Amino acid sequence: MASIESEANRNHYAAITANAGKMTSLQAISDFNDISWTTLTGEPGGVDYIEVDAGGVRALWIVPKGADERRVLFYAHGGGFFGGSIYTHRKLVGHVAKAVGCRALLYNYPLAHQAKHPAQTEAAMAAWNWLIDQGFDAKAIALAGDSCGAVLTYGVLQRLRAQGRQLPAATLIISGWFDMALTGASYETNREKDPAFAKESVDWLVTNFIGDRDRLDPEVSALYADLSGFPPVFLQAGGDETLVDESRMFAERARQAGVETRLDVFDGMLHSFQMMAGRAPEADDAIGRLAAWVRPKLGLPDAGGKIADNRAA
Template sequence: MASTESEANRNHYAAIAANAGKLTSPQAIIDYNDTHWTALTGEPGGVDYSEVDAGGVPALWIVPKCADARRVLFYAHGGGFIGGSIYTHRKLVGHLAKAVGCRALAYEYPLAHQAKHPAQLEAAMAAWNWLIDQGVDTRSIALAGDSCGAVLTYGVLQRLRSQGRPLPAATLIISGWFDMALTGASYETNRKKDPAFAREAVDWLVTNFIGDRDRLDPEVSALYADLSGFPPVFLQAGADEALVDESRMFAERARQAGVETRLDIFDGMLHSFQMMAGRAPEADDAIGRFAAWARPRLGLPDAVNMAAGERAA
């Protein structure tokens, strides 16, 4: 049974649906997210934040105390390309980086009303190139993202592979958006459970993002990409969200391509419920699972051994 605390996420999406007709401008949507989405997440504590120009892209260094500076999470925030920012997601990424024990770089990209695809992927690549120019070893980086951040995460991987460049160590995806063709059955099976992501609403988001471009283009729909040779991936999704089958389908495609794949589906949860980190037990559990999986792939000790070492010191 979902916790009482987790209801805040469901209430958030219900409020978005109820206010949809009132949010009539891109700025109104941005302002709503800045106020209401950000409030879902508790402060992680013991984390510093520093703004940086990452190759012309606004970005935020997120640095937990005692973090291993050699390891980095490269984070793409969600928001359907109509909202969200490094600031709405600052605390979520702080929780994740703190649990893993590394730094994180969260980057911005143009929203869809500012520029259509591929402007967002170009920004992601500029931030990636800047990070590599800082001397960070690719093998010490994990890509991470939520919702539409999955588009950019797998866009970056495809660009790197096409350029013959090294790939990162691992990938962490929250409620990934993988299929602009919207073929998942859960749009119908979860229609009454998910108050915000009806097929019609997501269809509008697709058109807003790519216009009349091909919805099966692998750079926007990673479900149709060649996934062979990509790094291990850990996918998380809520059982009640309309997009959950996209994670299921993508996990199956990844396994068929020989990619080490883990998929955890959380009962009673909606889209990007991890935004309640620090407030709801389901979100904290999900972050903990990510961290336990990511640490060895980044060459970090497990949390138990690290805690024992800190006590001994």
């Protein structure tokens, strides 16, 4: 049964939907979402935030006290390419980085009403190239993201592979958006459970992001990408969200491609419920699972203090 604290996430989405029709501009809706979203997350404490210019991209170094300085989470924030920023997500990523025991680089990108695809993936690549230029080893980096951050995560992976470059150690995806064609059955089966992401609303987000471009383009719909050779992936989704079947379908495609894959679906939870980190037990449990899974991939100690051998990751 969902905790009382977790209802804040459902209330957030219900408020966004209720207020959207009353606002006169896309920017006003986006701002309302961001202000409401930010308050969901508790402060992790013991985490420093340092703004940097990452190859022309605004980014935040998120550095927990005592964190391993050579391991990095490279994080793409969600928001449907309509909202969200390094500021809405800094506390969430602070919780994740603190649990893992490494630093994180959380980067911005243009929202869709500022620039259409592929501007967002180009920003992600600029930030990645900057990170590598700082001397970090790709095998000591895990890619991570929530919602539309999955688009950028797998866009970066596809571009790195096409360029013949080293891939990172692992991938963490929260409520991933993998299918711009919106073929998941959960758009209907969870329609009454999810107050925000009706198929019509997500269809609008697709058009806002890519216009009339091909919705099956693997760079925007990773469900249709060649996933062979990609790093291990841990997917999490809420059982009540309309996008949950996209994670299920992607997990199956990844397994078929030979990718080590884990999928955890959390009963009664909605989209990106991990934003309630530090306030809701479901969010803290999910982040603990992410951290326990990825630490060995990065060669960090597990919960018992044992150092994993990451050479084969």
